[in-house]
Amino acid sequence: MTTQPARTTEPKWKEPGELPPASARDAAAVVGDVLLPVLAGGVIVRRPLAMRAVEKTGWDRRGIERVRGLRERYGPDPLRFSARGRTYALVLEPEDAHRVLSGTPETFTPATWEKRGALAQFQPHGVLVSGGQERAARRRFVEEVLDTPQPVHRTAERLTATVRDEAARLLGEAERSGLLTWDAFQDSWWRTVRRLVLGDAARDDRTLTEQLQQLRSAANWSLVGPRRRDLRATFLRRVRSYVDQAAEAERSGTGERSGTGGAAHSLAALVAATPAAPGADPAGQIPHWLFAYDAAGMATMRALALLATHPAQAATARAEAAETALEGPRELPYLRGCALEAVRLWPTTPLILRESTEETVWRDGTLPAGTVFVLHTPYLHRGEPAEPYGDTFTPGLWTGASEWAARANPALLPFSSGPAGCPGENLVLLTVSTLLATLLEAHTYTLASHPGLNPSVPVPATLDHFALRFRVHRDAVRRDAAHRDAAHRDTAHRDEG
Template sequence: MMSLVERTGWDRRGIEKARALRNRYGPDPLPFSVRGHRYALVLEPEDAHRVLSETPETFTPATPEKRGALAQFQPHGLLISDSGERAARRSLAEDVLDTPQPLHRMAEPLTATVREEARRLLAGSERTGRLTWDDFNAAWWRTVRRIVLGDAARDDETLTAQLQRLRAAANWSVLSPRRKELRTAFLRRVRSYVETAAAPGSQGETGGLASLVARTPAAEGVDPAGQIPHWLFAYDAAGMATMRALALLATHPEQATAAREEARAHDLAGPRELPYLRGCALESVRLWPTTPLILRESNQETTWRGGTVPAHTTFALYTPYLHRGEPAKSYGDSFAPHLWTEETAHEARANPALLPFSSGAAGCPGENLVLLTTSTFLEELLSHHAYTLASHPELRPTAPVPATLDHFALRFRVHRDG
């Protein structure tokens, strides 16, 4: 499907269509209906900001679409929780994930894990002279399982396969029945790692985030272990962003030089914030949003410039348009990691059109942890190696960055460099 979308230019046409709709109908949320359900396409950055900043009071993230999809593998997940459960589950997630901190309290063992797995990946790439998505993805999931569930989960490919099968069912949630037996087996496997981390004498540093879940007090009904599937799900998207960022750096020499200088400037023994490499990861998500549609359902009638929109309307934020169209025209189709560095990060964060990790009370609580992971992985990849992109010849510094990049097809030639 990704290959088909890339070949047909579907995302580029979607951006142009959204631009045409705004030019024709104006900036107000554009109403439409699908099978009797009301939707409104958000076309103005300030309106996107309003929808996200008034979540969950006016706009709930627990839309019917999300409930149908996410319940396949995270029935007690934060995004589909009722208002009475959401606050307590959000509190636990922010506590375990250290939401406001650029360096997680377990940053030292977590970044050591990232570097160890990245080095093992590179050892194989040095032997073959290449790096493919399949190579990277296997190493990425070993890293993620260790970070989230602990070292004991490193080789638990069964768990990842179960999650992928449940996610495939989630993609067809309207037509697909609940895979209850598979979901039960998957969740039992997740809970077993939390239970192991909670056992007397367990080693917290090797138990990953599961060890923090086991030690964090939670109110009744929170289901702490039941929050973990979403973190695994989110890390899958982070892997896509990391590989796409590497593709950008392999084809943009100026940015690659800055990234390599940052990667080589630090003692690799300890965790670092790595602002430029974080910016590369953020640009990857801006240019190719891993969540193309952010959905919120209004729980009351809302008033806009041109009138009112009924309650129980699902507001759709089409992030490829917001990130590349008129709302972000000064960045558009260019690869600009400097937008997110210390000097200019405030400007980028203040632009309501740029939503790489969503925003507001339902924004991603793991943003800093994900960026720590992706930037550290990129740091290790770039410290002593250079890359030539052997796929996607349209990625060039003199050309607009394409609106779709099929990460499954990415291939690199790998060269030892210093």
């Protein structure tokens, strides 16, 4: 590991004082190599053409190397620079990233001006853009509905059945064409997500998803573009209608129930049934879950691309998928690790922002209140602090005894961390790992795109998920065995009945 070098210039302030800013040249480099690739690719919804360009040019790799070089030149303190009249500080040290995230929301609020401007387009009352007592009430409500600390959500039986049902249809189409493409996967994924979040009645509600996509596209430009208030109101009414349907079904006793303790089948049904404090806006939290599940779909296909090109890891994953029946919910730790690795290698949130609510003191100086701290997760996940696994696909990093070390590593933030860390992490990992297990149960895959992705070279810094394409092969032995096992279990269940 590289030792910390001395600063190349003497500090230009007298103690106590503010941390010095980056030079004009280095500030421009931060904007050009760190911020612009993220903005070009799309902060709220990814842009296909821009993603293709970022992947082709290696722009993200330059950003990682740029941050590494700035750390060596300036030392560990957050690097201050200005853009658009705002004071920013690029976090260079993993321990400082931990401090910023663990100090949320009191000292470092997630509700930055940039984030409020973007997310207000489709979730004006979401937790991430809330403050004070409203934020606390909304966060408590969200954690209750999402079963935040539980690896297996209370809707897990229904979730597993839904994922397997939609995956079977997707695989049927893939077998007929011989290919699995992003477009086909995305259609299937959104049908799955709508059922899990809003209920089976929303399965084919493409209009709702299209409205969300339009609002997210507007959010990419929200700092310079107008609010689409009419579209937002229409979209939110549509979301609330599914919660109202679930509440009415609960009152009338006609709602679908699972066989385990009467647990609701969808998150919307849980929203309708869960008490909420004043100001929580229960239905208003759902748009963020839909938004987050989109990123989970990207991670799923990227994980499949890694497994299709890394035979050793694929063998372990397939063995885990074959260990026990897939019909019931399972934790699937190795496949969860595959999903976490996909997010580590290609963060779905490349920039984590926090705004200081007070002056903060660092090693060699201070930063004023109102400073926006920027955590560049591609650097944190792959840069010097993440060695020796920075550019390798290492699912075992997140399993067994290694998981504790990974979770304790302040550089690894696949789902952020601290009081504003993703409350749906376990639910997302359950969904993604269940889908990956289903896809691997009786099929193998050859990556027909991205020939540069293979275990003999570093994993590329960008993977354009829009361009992913797989050749699909039926594994007759595994398929027949799975069918026999399923038939045996069905017979056993009938006998027990």
